[in-house]
Amino acid sequence: MSYLPIFIKNKDCHVLIVGGGRIAWNKYKLCKEAKMNITVVAEQFCEAFQHEENADFLERPYIDGEASKYELVIAATNNTQVNTVISQQAKQFVCRTDAVEKGNCLLPSAIHRGDFVISWTTGGASPFLSKTIKQKLETTFDEDYEGYLTFLKAVRAEHKDNKALLRYVVAERFISMTDEERWLEIKKFIPTLN
Numbered sequence: 001m002s003y004l005p006i007f008i009k010n011k012d013c014h015v016l017i018v019g020g021g022r023i024a025w026n027k028y029k030l031c032k033e034a035k036m037n038i039t040v041v042a043e044q045f046c047e048a049f050q051h052e053e054n055a056d057f058l059e060r061p062y063i064d065g066e067a068s069k070y071e072l073v074i075a076a077t078n079n080t081q082v083n084t085v086i087s088q089q090a091k092q093f094v095c096r097t098d099a100v101e102k103g104n105c106l107l108p109s110a111i112h113r114g115d116f117v118i119s120w121t122t123g124g125a126s127p128f129l130s131k132t133i134k135q136k137l138e139t140t141f142d143e144d145y146e147g148y149l150t151f152l153k154a155v156r157a158e159h160k161d162n163k164a165l166l167r168y169v170v171a172e173r174f175i176s177m178t179d180e181e182r183w184l185e186i187k188k189f190i191p192t193l194n
């Protein structure tokens, strides 16, 4: 099996998660981090869900046909037959948490640092490997990247045609600087360009 990595815009995608156990919770967290519009349907919700506010959690069984109304469906019940019905009724993308080969997409591991998103998968070969890779990448691309990306975006908006500057700001030392220090560097660099 082979997969095409794509990034889906949150406002164009309504997600249905069916199931309220630990696995549904893990998928919910991945979707929440991407700020998706999420509905969760489950006969019972585990403890983790109880602490969420402003969420669309429906405590009831899956209703026949409802998967067809969503762009992305995650079948995460502990009942293979129910998961099969859900995946058959989904019209667009469906992730089978119990059997990757029976869906048409999967939810990969991801790290969000503002506009910078890293995502990868082993295609179900080894979710443990995915987890190990996450720990490594989280250290390499630490929280500083979020502010750094905001800075890069602002520089690009202001100096879109200045390729030399756009290349200059992509350097390791900028990552841990404060915004003030970064803009000061730019101020010093611009006069050297002529």
Ligand SMILES: C[C@@]1(CC(=O)O)C2=NC(=C\c3[nH]c(c(CCC(=O)O)c3CC(=O)O)Cc3[nH]c(c(CC(=O)O)c3CCC(=O)O)/C=C3\N/C(=C\2)[C@@H](CCC(=O)O)[C@]3(C)CC(=O)O)/[C@H]1CCC(=O)O
Binding pocket: 023, 026, 027, 030, 095, 096, 097, 098, 099, 100, 101, 105, 106, 107, 108, 109, 110, 120, 121, 122, 123, 124, 125, 126, 127, 128, 130, 131, 134
């Ligand atoms: C990314 C992450 C998101 C998340 O769920 O948080 C994720 N699984 C994670 C962890 C994890 N999953 C499992 C274990 C126990 C150890 C083991 O079995 O190896 C652990 C480790 C743990 O929990 O510590 C068991 C497992 N996983 C799947 C099956 C069914 C099957 O293989 O068909 C079974 C057996 C069920 C059973 O037999 O009962 C299937 C899938 N799991 C996926 C994603 C998709 C492929 C991702 C990929 O390969 O890269 C895919 C294909 C579909 C999907 O779910 O979208 C998270 C990664 C770490 C992270 O990012 O933190």
Ligand SMILES: NC(=O)c1ccc[n+]([C@@H]2O[C@H](COP(=O)([O-])OP(=O)(O)OC[C@H]3O[C@@H](n4cnc5c(N)ncnc54)[C@H](O)[C@@H]3O)[C@@H](O)[C@H]2O)c1
Binding pocket: 018, 019, 020, 021, 022, 023, 024, 041, 042, 043, 044, 045, 046, 060, 061, 062, 076, 077, 078, 079, 082, 096, 097, 098, 127
């Ligand atoms: N993808 C992964 O990473 C991964 C990892 C481990 C297990 N799994 C698979 O994920 C599935 C779920 O695991 P879990 O530990 O969260 O199970 P769980 O037993 O904790 O939860 C199952 C949930 O499904 C709900 N449910 C059952 N039938 C329903 C129905 N008809 N309508 C609505 N809700 C219904 C239950 O109320 C419960 O909330 C298992 O089948 C397991 O094989 C996947």
